[in-house]
Amino acid sequence: MGLVRLALSFLLGPPVFLLAALCAGAAAAAQQGRDSLRWDVLAHFAPLWLAGALACALVALIAFRGLAKLLVLGMAATGLVFSAMLIGPELTRPAGPSAAPDAPGQLKIVQFNVWHDSPDPERNLDWLMREDPDITVLEETTPRLREAIKASGRWRVTCPNCEVMILSKSEPVAEGLGKVHGPITRATFRDARGEFTVIGVHNAWPTDADQPGQEARLAQAIARFPRERTIVTGDFNSAPWSFQRRRWDARFGLIRRERALFTWPATPYKRLRWLGSVPFLPIDHVYAGDDWATVSITRGPKLASDHYPVVAILAPVAPR
Missing domain, CATH: 1.20.58 (Methane Monooxygenase Hydroxylase; Chain G, domain 1)
Incomplete structure (x- = not known):
């Protein structure tokens, strides 16, 4: 030996x-x-x-x-x-207040980069219908998927022709970000506690010179709404152990609720077949203000996308 x-x-x-x-x-x-x-x-x-x-x-x-x-x-x-x-x-790091599974006033949110090269966008949509969230933020939507969403007649759609879309069961009371342009969408809703805002975003890769500007744009958008009830989610193309991500987490003034949730890649690529074996980058994130407690944050199943979806269930923080 x-x-x-x-x-x-x-x-x-x-x-x-x-x-x-x-x-x-x-x-x-x-x-x-x-x-x-x-x-x-x-x-x-x-x-x-x-x-x-x-x-x-x-x-x-x-x-x-x-x-x-x-x-x-x-x-x-x-x-x-x-x-x-x-x-x-x-x-x-702290991930914000938590709530019991039976907490009242729960809000179910799905965040999903559905992938512009998806071979079967209808499969992604079928899963979404079964999951039945209150609010969905989709990135990399295509005309084919948008038409399928419209044909379903199931949701109110914010920015129906945008790359980043927000689908909801209830009608938004306001939407849009004025002169803020790019893959970012906002809708404001009303519940028993008042108004809350959801912002969906899709940022460039960290190797792209545009990413810092996109993060700054998002920080400006967040600052326009009451932070304690604001929810931000999307594909940030940014892992939580990068120093840039930590800086922007602090700048946003919100609490990132998932912790090291690996969401990419979810499928092999033509020239890099090995990539889809195990997800090794947590780049899809969910932020919420401190008036929201986390019931659960889970990764969804492997579907017809190169990302796994994220399913977040939040509830209002119980009064003290």
């Missing part, structure tokens, strides 16, 4: 060490995201750096001996520490 481990250390040691070094280097470089949007892109992939470093450590413990084992374990430990520094704040 000793000879086998020695041989494995000689043959596999260098490539495993290089993988551990890659994960450690990426996680360490991502720390520069505090000051640089360019380096912050690496922070979005923190789970990959963590998983890679952990895998290297396990291989070293099981198969290596001697210097190879020590070198790989040292580099893997470095990757684990820097990755944990990125992911840890998401796992320990």
